[in-house]
Amino acid sequence: MIDWSSYNRSLVRRGEILFSYDFLDGWEHELNRMNEGKKGKPFVFPNSFILAIGYIRYSFHLPYRQTEGLINATRKRLPSNSPSYGHICKRINILNIDIKREHIDDDDDDDDDDDDDNDCFVISIDSTGIKKTNSGQWMDEKWHVPNNKKGYLKIHIAVNIKTKEILALDVTDEKTHDGKVLRKLVSHVLDRPNKKKIESVLADGAYDSNANFRYLEEKGIKPGIKVRKNSTISSRNNRLRNKETKLQSKDYLKWKKKRKYGHRWIAETVFSTIKRTFGECVSATRFQNMVKEMMIKISLYNLFRRV
Numbered sequence: 001m002i003d004w005s006s007y008n009r010s011l012v013r014r015g016e017i018l019f020s021y022d023f024l025d026g027w028e029h030e031l032n033r034m035n036e037g038k039k040g041k042p043f044v045f046p047n048s049f050i051l052a053i054g055y056i057r058y059s060f061h062l063p064y065r066q067t068e069g070l071i072n073a074t075r076k077r078l079p080s081n082s083p084s085y086g087h088i089c090k091r092i093n094i095l096n097i098d099i100k101r102e103h104i105d106d107d108d109d110d111d112d113d114d115d116d117d118n119d120c121f122v123i124s125i126d127s128t129g130i131k132k133t134n135s136g137q138w139m140d141e142k143w144h145v146p147n148n149k150k151g152y153l154k155i156h157i158a159v160n161i162k163t164k165e166i167l168a169l170d171v172t173d174e175k176t177h178d179g180k181v182l183r184k185l186v187s188h189v190l191d192r193p194n195k196k197k198i199e200s201v202l203a204d205g206a207y208d209s210n211a212n213f214r215y216l217e218e219k220g221i222k223p224g225i226k227v228r229k230n231s232t233i234s235s236r237n238n239r240l241r242n243k244e245t246k247l248q249s250k251d252y253l254k255w256k257k258k259r260k261y262g263h264r265w266i267a268e269t270v271f272s273t274i275k276r277t278f279g280e281c282v283s284a285t286r287f288q289n290m291v292k293e294m295m296i297k298i299s300l301y302n303l304f305r306r307v
Contacts, residue, residue, distance in 0.1 A: 013307045018056055019074075023048035027079055045083055050091040053083075054296045055303075057092075058278055064089050093288070097295035099169055099302055120199035122224075122260060123167060125185055125207065126267035127156045127178050131281035132290070153282065153290055157298075158185040159270050161202070161263040165305050166270065167192070169298050171291045178206040183215050190219065200224045202264040213241040224259035274301055 023030075023046060030046035057067045064085035075082040083091070130153040151174055158168040168188035170181050182203065189198060200222035208227045216223045217240045231245045247255045256262060278297045284290045 010307045014304050017303060017307065018052075018059055020052070021077060023052055024077065024079070044080055045087075045091065047091075047095060050083075050088070051095060051097075051296070051299075053088055054092045054095070055300045057088075058293065058297050058300065061279060061283075063283075092296070093284075093292050095292065095296070097292065097299050099166060099295065099299050120197050122161045122200050122202065122263065123158045123186075123189060123198060124161050124202040124264045124267040125156070125158050125182055126204070126264070126271070127154050127181070127206075128271040128275075129153065129174065130155055130275075130294070134279070134281040134283075153294070155271075155294060156181045156185060157267060157270065158189050158201075159267045161260075161266045163305065164266060164270055165302050166298050169295065171294050173287075179209045179212060182207050182212045186215070186219070186221070200259065202259070202261055204264065208241075210238040210241055213238040213244070216240065222259070224261050224264070226261065270301075274298070277301065277304075 026048070027046055030048060031043055034046065035042040053067060053071060056062070056070065057064070062070065067088060068082065068085040071082040071088075132152055154172045154174050154176055156170040156172065156178070157166050159166055168185040170184055170188075172181070182201070186198065186201060198219070198221050201216060202224035203226075205226045205228055207225050208231070212225065213223055217238065223240060223244055225244065227241065227245050227248055231241075231249075233242045233245055237245075244255075247258075274297065278301075282290045282293050284293045
């Protein structure tokens with residue numbers, strides 16, 4: 001049952017985070033550290049301030065000029081003049097964004113019925129498409145614009161199924177196959193400072209490959225990957241994949257319950273939340289800037305999850 005009073009307070013807290021002036025506390029110290037040994041014109045605005053502007057811009061879907069106007073309206077507390085829209089654009093697109101945390105916490109103190117090891121967690125991996133433009137379906141129909149002409153971004157994520165926090169992110173074009181990204185996502189999660197281990201990885205049939213099963217076996221991670229319907233047991237296949245094929249063909253429902261495969265839908269829930277919060281398209285026009293935009297959005301999503 002949802003604790004509505006607590007949920008409402010968390011939503012109010014999100015608004016406080018967006019307009020927080022915490023970056024003022026370390027303004028001078030951060031600038032001194034950023035300008036130490038820098039050649040050329042020194043930085044005037046710390047990265048924490050620019051990141052806060054990015055959070056506001058993408059939360060309210062503002063163009064850069066309107067973002068400048070919003071900062072101008074609240075600049076009385078700033079130690080210097082507010083940045084121009086051109087400066088905001090330049091600095092946002094060179095920020096070093098890290099969506100990972102120093103540690104991973106659980107939402108509840110109580111253990112799940114199926115969790116025997118507090119030092120392990122389960123991740124769900126999936127991908128979705130993000131439009132590169134928001135011209136609208138009407139204009140496409142009117143001018144007979146083919147869908148493949150614009151293309152779209154492919155967002156690959158690894159989600160902690162208990163906290164719904166995104167632990168790893170990769171942004172590619174639409175031609176990248178899902179199965180090719182699993183190893184990269186899992187390695188990003190393993191590289192975090194926290195010492196907790198990945199118990200298992202949940203993924204759909206797009207991630208079914210001997211290479212992925214072999215990688216998970218090397219890392220000591222249980223696979224929760226649905227194999228293809230026509231899969232057969234073969235000596236050429238990975239041993240772990242043969243085992244999963246046998247279990248699924250014998251009793252799929254039992255395998256599904258044992259591997260907690262039903263929790264894979266949490267990744268879909270995360271995608272739905274991100275699209276409802278930030279929209280289904282990006283505003284940037286260059287690919288590297290599209291990647292940076294998605295990194296900031298995912299960083300803000302994780303920040304909201306921690307409230």
